[in-house]
Amino acid sequence: MLPTLWNFWTVVAMIGLLKEGCSAPEPLSCAAAGVCDGRSRSFTSIPSGLTAAVKSLDLSDNKITYIGHGDLRGCVNLQTLMLESSGINTIEDAAFDSLGSLEHLDLSNNHLTNLSSSWFRPLSSLKYLNLMGNPYRTLGETSLFSKLTNLQTLRVGNTVAFSGIRRIDFVGLTSLDELEVKAPGLQSYEPNSLRSIQDLRHLTLHLREHAFLLQVLADILSSVTYLEVRDTSLNSFHFSELSVDETTSPMKKLAFRNAALTDKSFNELLKLLPYTPELSEVEFDDCTLNGVGDFHPSESDVVRELGKVQTVTIRRLHIPNFYLFYDLSTVYSLLKKVKRITVENSKVFLVPCLFSQHLKSLEFLDLSENLMVEEYLKNSACEDAWPALQTLVLSQNHLRSIEKTGEILLTLKNLTALDISRNSFHHMPDTCQWPPKMRFLNLSSARIQVIKACIPQTLEVLDVSNNNLDSFSLYLPRLQELYISRNKLKTLPDASLFPVLLVMKIRENAISTFSKDQLDSFPKLGTLEAGDNHFVCSCEFLSFTLERPAVAQVLVDWPDSYLCDSPPRLQGQRVQDARPSVLECHQAAVVCGICLALLVLILLVCGLCHHFHGLWYLRMMWAWLQAKRKPKRAPCRDVCYDAFVSYSEQDSYWVENLMVQQLENSDPPFKLCLHKRDFVPGKWIIDNIIDSIEKSHKTVFVLSENFVRSEWCKYELDFSHFRLFDESNDAAILVLLERIEKKAVPQRFCKLRKIMNTKTYLEWPLDEAQQEMFWANLRTAIKS
Template sequence: MPPALWTVWVLGSVISLPKEGASDQASSLSCDPTGVCDGRSRSLNSIPSGLTAAVKSLDLSSNEITYVSNSDLRRCVNLRTLRLGANEIHTVEEDSFFSLRSLEYLDLSYNRLSYFSSSWFRSLSALKFLNLLGNLYKTLGERSLFSHLPNLRILKVGNSNSFTEIQEKDFAGLTLLEKLEINVPNLQAYAPKSLKSIQNISHLILHLKQPVLLLEIFVDILSSLEHLELRDTDLNTFHFSEVSINETNTSIKKFTFRNVQITDESFPEVVKLFNYVSGGLEVEFDDCTHDGVGDFRTLTLETIKHLGDVETLTIRKLHIPQFFLFHDLSNIYSLTGKVKRITIENSKVFLVPCLLSQHLKSLEYLDLSENLMSEETLKNSACEHAWPLLKTLVLRQNRLKSLEKTGEILLTLKNLTNLDISKNNFHSMPETCQWPGKMKYLNLSSTRIQSLTRCIPQTLEILDISNNDLDSFSLILPKLKELYISRNKLKTLPDASFLPVLLVMRISRNIINTFSKEQLDSFQKLKTLEAGGNSFICSCDFLSFTQGLEKHGSGLFFIL
């Protein structure tokens, strides 16, 4: 039997044999010729017998496996990925993973393991990913589990109930991690320097209910961490102690607060963290709750000279229970002068006060998607001298209704080049409009427009009018390089003479029946045409033509 057929036979038949004593409900694994075996959700109560060196990836997650013996995986010497998550495993024999010297990915999460042995990982020097979340352990053991894992890059530990202590030896031996996730909502003890031994951490995710020990952790990671993410934390009582931090050589570049609670009193305390970061900083609030009215006392804020070096601020799904009592935040306007990028999505924003817009002197990018902005409030926000350096404005899915008024309001933005006003309900388009003179990109997709007029600015290089009710395109746009007009009702390609420098056109999902080689050749600079999902008539001439368009003689790439 040829070697390739032998491999397939081993994977397809030997692996499928149930282990002696295994449940009759156990189904055979699904394995492909490359050695990838899928045994997810098969009601297995033990690891199948007969596994060989041909297996390179084994997924046994979401079963009922309770025990891993030192013989189950002994022959899997080429195994690189092992997924055992979401089982009922309570015991792993000491040498169960001894032969897995090529293993790079190990998932033991959400089982019933009450302790871990360092001997399990002793031979796993190639391991890059290890997930130990959601088991029953109280600590990570008496000895360092990870000292023999020099290549580990992603580590996940902890659980939501019993894990309460981080010990100094827990992360000994680790010097470089791309991601470290610690689920310790009930943290009661943190030994100083426990995280300091890790010389470089790209991203640390901490699940903490209360921030009692947050500053102790912050001290240890300040010089080694790039991105700190807090999840599910109640910061209502957080108080920053300045004397606890003496570190000046910092590497943090990003803070993320995900599902955290904050008050008017604790917000200034959180902001103080940013002052201990050198260099450009990104701050993100995702699905957070502000339990207050934005009454940030000037006396309190006097201790904060600025927002550190915050250059990027992202806020998504901000919940404000007392939304209609919220202040205008005028007492923190002076802190915003260095911010270059702001995103506030799905947070019921209906107005950016003129004075705040004028203070945002460095702002280059503003995204207010999925909010409540209308022409009336936008006029106040984009007042004279507002956002003087703004280049990109995203107002996707707001309450704009008039293209004419929108363009006129934005004339104050002298440097605006990119405008996204998609998913607003414009319906009709006036004959003419005024726009900022430097406009190069305009997104009018999903705005229910039915026809195009000279309202579209002549300066555009990129135009997106996808997903509308257009049945024709007859605009002259001498500088347009990219046209996105998919999901409309066009019956033919646009006239090439109207678009002399067009490089990219995506015209999929219209009702085009056919087009000729001559039509296509008339687009002299076109490099990419995507036209799939149309109602092409399959004539012999058209079929022959399209088959020859895999790569057009002029360099055109055609996607049908």
């Protein structure tokens, strides 16, 4: 049984290995500028063939466990190397020897348990280094960064293994600008370990416990401008005097993120203020206060007024015992000189009137994402509250009435900017009252349907983005900036409403076009954002945008945000690249051209018809159709003529004075049909011709040069051809008054030419002795 299981698992393992071997990684893709992207390609080693042309190489999220000394040898001009989360556990000492130009190196989140100074010794140009997230316990056995004299940003540490910071760790980092140390499991800290770094702008510490915080502070107070403490529990923090030099600390900002505090530890933190006389900004993000607001600050004058702190920011503060919280009266005196306060997303529903009155220096107050309503806002903005306040942000609270909000804020005589966006106002009254100095009003995302005169006339900046507006017709004489994106406007607002407008953003509306005249009507407009609308790429719109270079200077989001929505042929194309057809843009000219071409074509056809006798053929075709609808032969009782005579008018003398006399006065006499004499007056000539032929036994054609030149009696008698030549008999008798060459007969008289070739015809003799024989033969032909 055991061998069988062993064989089974062996087969499974081999299949897995085969599958892994068969799935070849995707090739490395490099751009022309030497930027190579190899992220998430399943590479198991550094790709081969890398040359000096490579300047940026990203191999993050692969399966590269080993970097050899020759893997990057050809990358002598490499400036950026990204190896984040690639499973690296081994790097040879000489692996980076050829990377003297490298400025950015990311080795974070790999499996490096030991760090070697030989890796970084050749990297004299390095400015950014990230070693965070590797499972090392210390930063190498010797000083890792002593040769990195140009290093500006350094990130080190991990969440579990990193346990000790030593004096040698940061030696040589004279130009360091930003340092992040992740050491929640820190167990030891050698004094003066961070003191060697001078002029550090930003230090970020991830410390789970506060045990080493005071030691770190003692080292960095003389060099750090911005200190950020993350993921720290300060519940039991106790301040003890710091042994620091007399040099004044340059620290200007102190931030606590994801920290836990109590009323008592907050009091202890306040004792830091005498050591940071330049501190002007304090920030608490995602912090938890395990207390009820029972603060008892020190009685010293410095602590009583927070020193020089002017900005206090609190975001997402969680107070588990909020229902027991005090009225903050113990900290009123601390905030007298504070100018900027932000309390965001912290369930604030009331600022007590007495507290507001103590904030005498407050110029900026942000209470976004809280629970403020008009009733409590009235208590907060009571008489003499916030006397210096210039900017008030009440975004995303529970305000419902614009009219009440404006009336409540009348007590704020110096208020110039008000943000009440992301509230649910819906209705806007016709008139409202506002503080007299209002210059900025933000009403975006407030579900407003219509803009009315409730908006103050003193505004210089108005934001009504992301509402339900389909028009804007309010006169604002001082307005300089209008933000009205994400509404339902179909055209640009009337420029006469904003005589001094400088900036307008009207993206994502329903605008289909705008013209040169519309833009020119805004005399001072310098910035316009109108992209992501439903543009109809008409000829006028395209010619305006393509032929006016100044458009690109005004339209700051040109050209990528301007796409054609119609016509369908251009849908999705950039307006800049769209090219309409000639027919769309020059319809009048195209129609005139087509009409002119048709006229020329008609004239050409008419000329060709005249030259090739097309009209004659058409008339003959019509006569043939007329003849076809009649019986092929009239009944015998209707035949009343012996012969129908077809002749030219110029040969009428011979026909009427000789032929008629000889045939009608003979014995027996012949009855002839002549068009002058026997056609029915008022009847269509074609019908007369066809009827006469049908009522005659024979048809006599008197042919001559006159007959041919007159186009066969001006076409009138030629219609008889069809009836005559459709019958296979001898009904046609040809009489030639004079000799006619067959080639002289026009090609269109194809039937006549055929008869002259296949049938016998009579020739009129000039010799009088032979004329009697002619008449006898003609009589015989008619009788046959």
